[in-house]
Amino acid sequence: MRRVSAAGTPGPGDVSGSGGARGRPSRYSVSGLLRPLAKLPGVGVASFVTISVILLVAVVGPMVTPYDPVEQDFGALLAPPSAEHWLGTDQLGRDVFSRVVAGTRISLLIGVAAVLLAVTVGTVLGLLAGFLGGWVDTVIMRITDLFLAFPALILAMAVSAALGPSLLNVLIAVGAAWWPEYARLARSIGMVERHVQYVDAARGLGVRTVPILVTHVFPAAVPPLLVKATMDVGLAIVYIAGLSFIGIGVQPPTPEWGLMISDGRIYMQNAWWIATFPSLAILLTGFSFNLAGESLRDLLDPRHQATRKGTNAEPKLT
Amino acid sequence: MQSRNSPRPSSTLAAIAAAALGLIACTAPQPAEPQTPTTLTIGWAADLLTLDPPNESGTAGIAVLHNVYETLVSYDFTAGTLKGKLATEWEVSDDGRVYTFQLAENATFANGQPVTAEDVLFSFQRVVDWPEAIQGSQIRPALAEATMTSPDDKTVQIALAAPNASFLPSLAGTAASIISKSQVLEAAGEDPEAQRKWLNENTAGSGPYQVTEWVPNSYVTLGASKSWWGGTPTYESVEIRSLQESSQQQAALQQGDINVAMDLLPQQVTSLTGDFEVLEGVDLSTYYLSLNLAFPPFDVPKVREAIKWAIDYDNIINGLLAGKAARAGGVIAEGLPGFDASLADDYSYDPEKAKALLKEAGYANGFSFDLYYVTGDSIRGLGVPLSTLAEKIQSDLGDVGIKVNVVAQDLSTLFTSYRAAKLPALIWYFGSTIPDPDQIVSAHGDWNTQATTRVSFNDRAITEKILRARVLTDPDERAAIYKEIGERLSEIGPYVFMFRPIPAVVATPDVSGFTLTPIWSFNLS
Numbered sequence: 088m089r090r091v092s093a094a095g096t097p098g099p100g101d102v103s104g105s106g107g108a109r110g111r112p113s114r115y116s117v118s119g120l121l122r123p124l125a126k127l128p129g130v131g132v133a134s135f136v137t138i139s140v141i142l143l144v145a146v147v148g149p150m151v152t153p154y155d156p157v158e159q160d161f162g163a164l165l166a167p168p169s170a171e172h173w174l175g176t177d178q179l180g181r182d183v184f185s186r187v188v189a190g191t192r193i194s195l196l197i198g199v200a201a202v203l204l205a206v207t208v209g210t211v212l213g214l215l216a217g218f219l220g221g222w223v224d225t226v227i228m229r230i231t232d233l234f235l236a237f238p239a240l241i242l243a244m245a246v247s248a249a250l251g252p253s254l255l256n257v258l259i260a261v262g263a264a265w266w267p268e269y270a271r272l273a274r275s276i277g278m279v280e281r282h283v284q285y286v287d288a289a290r291g292l293g294v295r296t297v298p299i300l301v302t303h304v305f306p307a308a309v310p311p312l313l314v315k316a317t318m319d320v321g322l323a324i325v326y327i328a329g330l331s332f333i334g335i336g337v338q339p340p341t342p343e344w345g346l347m348i349s350d351g352r353i354y355m356q357n358a359w360w361i362a363t364f365p366s367l368a369i370l371l372t373g374f375s376f377n378l379a380g381e382s383l384r385d386l387l388d389p390r391h392q393a394t395r396k397g398t399n400a401e402p403k404l405t
Numbered sequence: 406m407q408s409r410n411s412p413r414p415s416s417t418l419a420a421i422a423a424a425a426l427g428l429i430a431c432t433a434p435q436p437a438e439p440q441t442p443t444t445l446t447i448g449w450a451a452d453l454l455t456l457d458p459p460n461e462s463g464t465a466g467i468a469v470l471h472n473v474y475e476t477l478v479s480y481d482f483t484a485g486t487l488k489g490k491l492a493t494e495w496e497v498s499d500d501g502r503v504y505t506f507q508l509a510e511n512a513t514f515a516n517g518q519p520v521t522a523e524d525v526l527f528s529f530q531r532v533v534d535w536p537e538a539i540q541g542s543q544i545r546p547a548l549a550e551a552t553m554t555s556p557d558d559k560t561v562q563i564a565l566a567a568p569n570a571s572f573l574p575s576l577a578g579t580a581a582s583i584i585s586k587s588q589v590l591e592a593a594g595e596d597p598e599a600q601r602k603w604l605n606e607n608t609a610g611s612g613p614y615q616v617t618e619w620v621p622n623s624y625v626t627l628g629a630s631k632s633w634w635g636g637t638p639t640y641e642s643v644e645i646r647s648l649q650e651s652s653q654q655q656a657a658l659q660q661g662d663i664n665v666a667m668d669l670l671p672q673q674v675t676s677l678t679g680d681f682e683v684l685e686g687v688d689l690s691t692y693y694l695s696l697n698l699a700f701p702p703f704d705v706p707k708v709r710e711a712i713k714w715a716i717d718y719d720n721i722i723n724g725l726l727a728g729k730a731a732r733a734g735g736v737i738a739e740g741l742p743g744f745d746a747s748l749a750d751d752y753s754y755d756p757e758k759a760k761a762l763l764k765e766a767g768y769a770n771g772f773s774f775d776l777y778y779v780t781g782d783s784i785r786g787l788g789v790p791l792s793t794l795a796e797k798i799q800s801d802l803g804d805v806g807i808k809v810n811v812v813a814q815d816l817s818t819l820f821t822s823y824r825a826a827k828l829p830a831l832i833w834y835f836g837s838t839i840p841d842p843d844q845i846v847s848a849h850g851d852w853n854t855q856a857t858t859r860v861s862f863n864d865r866a867i868t869e870k871i872l873r874a875r876v877l878t879d880p881d882e883r884a885a886i887y888k889e890i891g892e893r894l895s896e897i898g899p900y901v902f903m904f905r906p907i908p909a910v911v912a913t914p915d916v917s918g919f920t921l922t923p924i925w926s927f928n929l930s
Contacts, residue, residue, distance in 0.1 A: 159800050161720040165672065178725070178793050179800075252813075334780050334813050340796050353652050353790065357672040 131382025137375040145192040154182035156189035156342040165358040175360035177351060186342035187364050193343050194372065197258050198324035204262030206316050209269025210308065214300055216270065217277020227270065234267040243326055247335045257336045261326050265319065272315060273308050280304040310387040314380055321376030328369050344369050443641040445919065445929075448648040448663040450783060452622050457604040458582035459532045459541035464785065465645065467540075467579050467838060468926035469625060472643075474582030474610035477506055477525070477561075478573060480840035482687075482740055482923055487573060487840075491520055491583055491611065492561075501568030501878045508559040514585040515608075515615045515630040522555030527586035529553060529563075534597060540580040543839055547572045568876045570883055574841035579925070585609040613638040613930040622647055627929075635930060639918030643929060649781070651788035658911060665912045665919060668788040671727030674909045684910045686921030688785055689738040690836025692730075694798065694901035699861040700774065700829035706897055707766035713752040713901050715759035715805045721797055722904050729787055730904040735891040736835060736845045738905060740923060742880060743842045743887020748895050748902075759805040771806030777822075777831040780813040784834075786908020791832055798832070826859045837924055842887050846871055850894055860899045867893055 149156075153173075160180035168175045174183040216227040234242065247260035280286055280303065289299050328345030330336030337343040339350075344365040351361025451465035458470050477492040489495070492506040512520040532541040533549050550566035565572060575581065584604065593603035608616045613635060614627035624646045629638035646663060648654045654666040655673050658681070674683055694712070696703040703709060722730045734748025763769060776798065778791045792813060799809040814822075822828050837845050848856040850867035857863065867890055874886040894900065910921060920928045 157800075159797065161717075161724040164724050178789075179796055180724075338813075339792060339811060340799065350790075350792070353650055353670065353788065354672070355652050356655055357670070357676060 130378055131385070134375045134378035134382060137371065138379055141191060141195065141372055141375065144188060145195045148188040149192055152182070152185035152188050154185040156181065156186045157340045158182075165354065165361075167358070168360055174364045175358065177347070177361045178354060178358070181342075183347075183360055183364055186347060187344070187368050189342040190344045190347065190365060191368065191372075193254075193337065193341065194324045194327060194369075195320075197254065197261075197327050197337075198320050198372075201258045201261035201323045201327070202265065202316050202319050204258065205265035205319070206269050206312060208262070209266040209271075210273045210305075210312060212266075213270035213273025213275075214277040214304055214308065217274035217279075218281050218300060218304055219296070220278070220281070224274070228274065231267040231270045234264075235271075237264075239264040240326060240329065243330060244333075244335060247330050252335050252338050254337055254341070257327055257330055260330065261323050264326075265323070269312065269315070272311060276308040276311070277304060280307055314384045314387060317383055318377050318380030321373035321380075324376075325369060325373050328365075445640045445643045445665065445916065446663040447643065447645045447665040447667060448654040448657050449645055449667040450647075450649050450651075450654075450788075451667075452647050453619065453625055455605050456608055456616055456619065457538070457601060458528075458584070459535060459538035459580045460601075460605075461579065462539045462838070464836075464926060469616065469627065469645065470579040470582060470608075470610075471612075471922075471925035472614050472927075472929045473608045473612045473616060473627065474579065474584065475512075475520075475612050476578070476581050476583065477508075477576045480574065480577045480924070482840075485740060487577065490577075491525075495573075497573075501570075501876075502566075503562065503564045504573070506561045506563075508561065509634070510559065511634050512611060513632065513634045514588065514611045515632070516585065516588055517632055518585060518587055520583060520585075520611050521558050522561045523558075524583055524586045525561045526553050526555055527589075528582065528584045531584070531597070531600075532580060535601070538580075540578070540838065543575045543578045543580045543844060544572075547575070568878055570877055570880075571839070571841040571843035571875060575839045575844070578839035580838075583611060585611070614643060617642070633930075638930060640929070651783070654788075658913070661913075664916050665910060667908075667910055668783060668786065669909070669911050670788040671729045671909070673788070674729075674911055675727075677911050682912045682914050682916065684912060684919075684921055686786070686908045686910065687738075687740070687923040688836065688906050688908050689741070689923045690785060690834045691733045691736050691738065691905050692784065692794075692832070692834045692903045693733075693736075694776070694830060694903070695833045695860055696830050696899040696901070697826060697828060697860045698899050699826060702766065702768060702772055703774075703829070703899060705766045705768075707762045708768060708772075709897075709899060709901075711759040711762035711766065711768075711805065712802065712807070714755045714762065715802055715807070716752075716798065716901060716903065717754045717801045718752075718903060719754060721794065725793060725797060726784065726787055726789055726904070726906070729907045729909060730784075731907060733902050733905045735895050735902055736849050736900075737842045737887060737891050738837070738923075741837065741840065741842045741845075742884040743846075743891060745888050745891050748891055751895050754801075756801075756805050763805065763807075769806075771808060773808035773810065774829045775810045775812050777812045777814055777819055777828050779816050779819055782816070785836075785906050786910070787906050795832060823859055824855070826861060828859075840924060843871070843875055846874075846887060846890050846894070849898065849900065850890060862899045864893070864897065 158181065160176065162180065163172065163176050164180045165178060166172055166176040172182050172184065174187065176182055212227050216224040243260040243264040246263050247256055250256040250259065286299060286303050289303055327336055328343070328348070331343045331345030332349040337346055339346060347365040348362045351358070354361050449465055451463060453461070453466040453469060454463045455461050455466065456470070458474055461467060461470055475491050477490060478487045479490040481488045491508055491512050493509045494507045496505045497503070508520055508522065514520060529548050530553070532538060532545050535541060536545070547565055547569050552564040554562045556562060588609035589600050589604065592607065593599040606619065611634070612630070613633045614629055616625060617628040618626040624644055627643040629641050648657060651668050651670050651673060654663070654669060655677070657663045658666045669677070696709060696712070698704045718732055722728065722732060732749040734751050735745060737743045737745070763771065776795060778795050782791045783789055784791065784794065795811040799811055802809050819831070823831065835845060835848060847854050850864060851857060851871045852863045852868045870886050870890050874883050877883045877886070895902065908921065912919065918929060922928050
């Protein structure tokens with residue numbers, strides 16, 4: 088029994104409307120391409136299993152790698168994959184396998200942290216704007232618009248370049264580029280929740296705004312935020328790799344995937360393994376998080392349930 | 406509707422397969438057919454900054470200008486002597502001050518006008534009147550105090566204020582290029598600013614080629630001067646394309662897009678040997694770590710010495726650079742007076758000794774500093790990124806307890822801070838642009854130059870020796886002083902000399918009339 092107040096305001100379940108705020112095909116074209124794939128049976132489970140494995144690698148991997156990821160071995164420069172070095176060595180004799188594994192922790196850590204930062208800032212500001220309305224809404228949304236006016240990657244590049252390249256600054260840069268999308272999403276939920284009966288009831292009982300936001304409004308925002316955040320972790324990892332690739336992200340000798348690709352690309356014709364394996368790691372991680380997000384949406388969003396069961400809404404893909 | 410929105414997996418697979426095939430096709434070797442091309446295309450990671458001779462200090466620009474303009478004298482690297490070019494002969498007065506040049510009777514500019522004494526005076530006066538021109542410092546100090554006259558159309562007389570042994574060799578540098586006065590006046594008028602603007606984008610020289618088109622950061626095209634007084638140029642046109650990465654250059658070479666690849670990795674050169682011709686050259690530039698004494702503890706001589714013992718030179722040269730470099734112990738390269746091969750043995754890799762020295766200096770627990778290098782830059786002629794070298798140095802110094810933070814900066818930002826003496830340490834190289842050691846030792850030891858203030862290195866003994874060597878006329882005596890300077894720079898200087906690259910250029914077998922030179926990169930005539 089929800090009343091939608093403002094005409095055309097997206098409802099809480101309409102996750103796909105959130106990022107479309109930019110009106111560009113950039114991010115959603117990715118998940119748009121993946122959506123049919125996500126609906127294949129077992130893909131959701133497979134993506135969650137893959138993410139679990141990636142998480143496991145991130146946690147225990149660096150402890151069990153055969154070599155120190157930054158140790159240089161001049162006896163084995165540019166060595167091809169072998170029993171000794173499973174994925175070969177790079178131009179400084181460092182073990183590519185150990186570096187890819189060590190890079191998993193770094194990429195995942197910054198990816199998740201950047202999205203968490205964006206979600207936290209975005210949700211707090213968005214819910215306040217939507218729930219309180221009035222001048223608070225106007226001020227917060229105009230700031231959001233300002234941020235949305237720049238393409239996310241350009242903004243992340245500018246922030247990273249201005250702060251100077253470091254691990255923490257990359258995290259801040261990606262977080263800064265992403266929070267407005269969460270603010271928009273949270274705002275739409277705040278606007279709806281502001282008029283639902285249980286919130287009216289709580290208000291009538293004398294509960295103050297902040298407790299209402301925390302106990303009643305925020306839970307309604309969790310499912311769509313979770314879906315978007317899951318998909319964005321994959322994209323954030325790609326962004327971070329991109330920033331490192333162009334030299335304004337994580338700095339050497341940190342084993343970061345983007346950096347490894349950047350180092351290895353000039354050796355592509357003679358030592359393809361240096362850049363190829365970190366690229367595959369990025370592909371696998373980004374892909375898994377995106378598919379997991381799509382599957383989560385189907386699980387959490389009632390309007391997608393029908394298609395999930397594959398009745399007659401969409402023909403099955405073969 | 407549905408098929409448009411959801412691509413079938415089969416078509417996606419087909420697209421991937423097609424892309425993969427395309428990649429393979431791109432990298433498959435396709436040796437060019439042997440026939441004499443009329444256009445020579447060169448792929449190079451270096452870009453031109455300007456076409457105005459006294460203002461161009463970049464490698465690519467100097468290479469182009471060297472083939473577009475001519476100088477009074479030139480240098481024979483095999484003989485180690487100066488030879489005539491636009492000047493067929495010259496005389497030096499007994500006191501070593503007055504130089505009289507006779508210009509070649511048949512020398513003409515690309516527009517057909519003869520090269521006259523007036524053109525020489527015009528070109529030299531421009532350098533004197535333009536203190537901001539970077540490369541002009543090669544000849545400006547001597548010319549500014551000299552009296553230049555032209556007794557007749559083909560004779561130039563330059564009376565220096567004091568004897569200067571590096572004056573004649575410095576006239577072989579591109580800053581001393583002879584520009585056609587009449588052509589510049591016709592195109593740009595009398596105003597020096599307008600002339601600079603015009604010469605920034607156009608050329609008016611007497612060399613075998615003239616620039617016909619220049620798109621900065623993209624390509625530069627040279628057209629042959631049909632009436633070149635020195636003969637007929639080998640090619641109708643020469644194009645130098647800006648290809649920043651060695652992998653791009655290899656792909657372009659194999660596809661037949663370029664005839665010459667300038668910056669291939671040693672591994673790429675090895676894999677291309679057989680199908681292509683490999684030209685090995687000599688590079689006079691020295692790579693080193695420059696330490697700024699204004700940043701403690703670099704002011705402690707023992708700390709500097711420790712760093713010199715802590716670098717794993719052998720693995721840098723034989724591993725990272727695949728043996729395509731020579732250990733360098735000083736700035737003066739082989740072939741120049743004062744070269745001392747034994748300097749290379751002064752320091753070798755000895756981490757224990759480095760640690761002991763650090764302990765003696767009071768830095769048993771090490772220290773940390775920021776090491777700067779130019780983003781995206783690679784070692785001249787070898788294609789190996791500076792970032793790789795920086796990581797190796799970081800690891801070597803880390804082993805003796807010195808923590809190095811490597812910082813990559815784009816050239817202009819880095820250069821601005823370097824000029825303001827704000828960088829603690831950087832990976833740098835210095836190459837001679839004239840065939841004389843005065844330029845290079847001055848830039849590293851003469852306290853009167855700006856270069857030494859950037860590293861806060863003020864050594865009176867070295868400065869005095871440099872000034873003395875400059876006015877000596879006896880070549881052997883000069884060489885002996887340069888040796889002494891080299892020794893002292895190696896011993897106490899704020900420079901950790903590492904290596905000189907041995908550049909290898911890969912060309913299609915049909916390329917002729919292209920030779921590498923140690924200073925100006927290449928000769929097209």
